[in-house]
Amino acid sequence: MLGSNWPGCKRAPRMLLKHVRRQHEELCEQLEQGCDDLMEHFQRNSKLAESSKRLKSQIWSSVVTILLVKAKDLPLAEDGSxxxxxxxxxxxxxxxxxxxSSWTERWLEQFDLHLFDEDQNLELALWNRNTLYGKAVIDLSVFQRETTHGIWKPLEDCPGEVHLMLTISGTTALETISDLKAFKEDPRExxxxxDRYRFLRCLQNLRDVGHLTVKVFGATGLAAADIGGKSDPFCVLELGNARLQTQTEYKTLTPNWNKIxxxxxxxxxxxxxITVFDEDRDHRVEFLGxxxxxxxxxxxxxxxxxxLKDKNLCVRAKGNSxxxxxxxxxxxxxxxxVCRAxxxxxxxxxxxxxxxxxxLFLRNVNRLKEIIMDILDAARYVQSCFEWESPVRSSIAFVFWIVGCVYGDLETVPLVLLLIILKKWLIRMITGTTDPSAGHYDYEYDEDDEDDKEKEEKKSIKERLQAIQEVSQTVQNTIGYLASLAESTINTFNFSVPELTWLAVVLLLGAILVLHFVPLRWLLLFWGLMKFSRRLLRPNTIPNNELLDFLSRVPDNEEINQYRELPPSAPTDQTRSNPKKKLKGS
Structure with missing residues (x-):
């Protein structure tokens, strides 16, 4: 029995060996097929691989800055909307x-793309969600370098145009129009x-006001933005909506751009x-100055x-000066x-x-507060003249008022403004400086965001809340006073208080008759005499403004709502528990 099974035992290893060889062959075929598919993929995407390699090595000819402004006459959706x-x-x-995405057909979005010599076609397509509506192709080879172009490009396959601001700048090639080393100034040009801007041609092409030439040589003392203690700086120049930039100088803190x-x-x-940025490997930028x-x-x-200054243009930027x-x-x-101004x-x-x-909010409030205080100081100064706090000053003001009312006319108003400008000019000529209070703010709050965060962390929550509460209270009271004044003026005309409205009617009719028969100069003269003589005739009188005094009698909307009487019947439990429903129902 053992002998009868012996041939089967001999065949078993051979069958196992054949099975292993068959699996090995199948595995080799699968690996070979996978290699062929992988090679085919790389051959099919060789251009992508080559472009990615060049992007990583940062080798391009120019930077294309595109500003997507708006579009017009775009097609409608399938449902007509x-x-x-x-x-x-x-x-x-x-x-x-x-x-x-935008539903207003206005984007105002700016971005950069990198231009290679063989890739000169800019493709753009209009999409709405996942639906393609139209395409367009822009040939960049026809545009002049180092110039901002405003173009309207019609879309293909659908109606509509798109407005772009396009600039090809940052050229890395030598001997270009922006290369300062290759530039030779021509006296004839x-x-x-x-001659293009001389006086005899001043009325030709009024929109062409002038011509600016900027030579960018280099920078020094920039901050180190990379880990190795270096930066990859480039410079961006903007004038209005025109934007140009230099090439990037790698691994240096003292770049030499030499561009014009x-x-x-x-x-x-x-x-x-003029802004200096550091360029990162992923094409992001970091501010340098x-x-x-x-x-x-x-x-x-x-x-x-x-x-170079910081982002807020207040202090020196980071770095070694x-x-x-x-x-x-x-x-x-x-x-x-002058015509353009x-x-x-x-x-x-x-x-x-x-x-x-x-x-920033606190600083803006303080700026507005300073202006308001200046106006109030001027009003107090005029009021002090009426109150005869300084007899000499009040006498001079009284004489000027009489002369101005008798001999003044409409041309007196610009004459007064001209005298103010003359005063400032004389101060500038004598002292060599302008008004010391002009243009000088406390920029304590204008440092970098990191410094602001450090300062905020040092302050306690109570101090922060107190500072915000003080400013918010000032803004709240000011806005409330202006709103109350405006509502009182409106309520004067809509019979919120009929007696005061009829009084306003009588006063307005009297003003019409007086202004028709009495010259304005004599009215101003009479008003000035009343103001100057009131303190002399009635020393204990209270200074006032007749118009504001009248408006203070007219209730605003909040006061009218407070004066409204409630119905005598008590509200139901449901209305009392949910007063919002009552307001909505009313």
Whole structure:
């Protein structure tokens, strides 16, 4: 029996060996197929891999800054309603960007894409939720570098246009139009530029106010933003809605950009903003310093160092006394600038959203409080003249009032304002400075957010609540007084108190008759005589304002609600327990 089973025992190892070989062959085939699929995937996405590699190594030719402003005449949804979640998707090469959704067809969203020499087509598409409505392609090779272009691009496959502000800047290639080393100043071009804005041509093209040239040489003393104690700085220049930037200098705290930029000046009162950022590997930026220069303060052709400030433009930026070296030249037409100054100011499309900060809120309240106190001080000064607190001053004021009422006319008003300006000018010429109180605020609260957090942590909760309560109470009382004054004025006309309304009617009829038959100058003269003589004739009289005294008699809405009588019947338990239902029902 053992012998009969022996051949089967011999065949068992052979069958097991064949089974193992078969599994090995199948596993090899699967591995080979997986390798082939992987190689096919990499071959199919070789362009993506190459682009990603270049992005990681940060090798590009330029930076494309796109400002998505708004759109118009967009298509309707399938149900005929307006698109309520419309957004745009952009693609340049293998970089993509998706805008936020908007139902107002206005985005005001700015972002950067990196441009390679072989990828010159910017693709954009209009989406609403997950539905594609239209596309468009913009050929970037036709746009001039280092210039901000405002374009309206029609959409394909659907109606509508999109408004973009497009700038191709930050060029890394040498011998470009912005390369300062390759720049050679041409006296002929300089003369043509001056002739363009000379007086004889001042009425030609009034929107072209001037021309600004900015030479950016380099910076020093920047803060170290990277772990190795270095930074990758680049500089951004903004004038209105025009935005240009330099190339990035890697691993340095003393970059040498050597770039030259030009801007068309549309308003001579504009401010040139210069910001230095650090570029990270993931294309994010970190603030290093900022500088703002009004165009009217520029000394043309002077090469000098400017100190960089913090984000709030109050104190020096972090670092070893960071500075930037610039040379600015501005040529402009005075007549065109005057015409432009009397027109609406250009809206800056991109502005940083102001977050609520207790320190900023307190400072703004103090600023407003200072202005109000100045107005009250001026009112007290005038009142002191009426009260004869200083006989000499009151006598001089009385004489000026009489002369002004007798000989004054409408041209006296701008003459008085001109005398105030003359006084300020004389103070500036004598002392060499302007008003010491102008432009000087306590910027204790304008430090960096980290410093603010440290200060907040040191303060107790009671101190914070007390400070907020004091300011909130002041704002509450001021707003309440202004609202009460406005409601009393409205209630004067709507017969909230019929007796006071009829009194106002009589006074207004009397004012019409008096103003018709008596010249205004004699009315002012009579009013001044009454004011100046009241303290002399009645020493114990109380100073007053007749208009405010009358309005103080007219109740506001809160007082009218308090005067309203309740019905004699007692409310039900349900109404008493839920008074909101009663208010809604009424």
């Amino acid at each position: 307006k698109l309520i979640e419309s957004h745009f998707r952009f693609r340049l090469g293998n970089e993509k960007y998706k805008s936020k 300089s003369q043509l530029l001056k 930029f030009t801007f068309n000046v549309k308003d001579i009162t504009q401010v040139l903003e 900022k500088l703002v220069i009004p165009l009217l303060r520029i000394k043309s052709g002077v090469k000098r160092w400017y100190t 960071p500075q930037i070296q610039l040379e600015l030249t501005v040529v402009w037409s005075e007549i065109r600038a 009397l027109q609406p100011k250009e809206e800056k499309l991109i502005q940083q959203e102001a977050k609520f900060k207790r320190q």
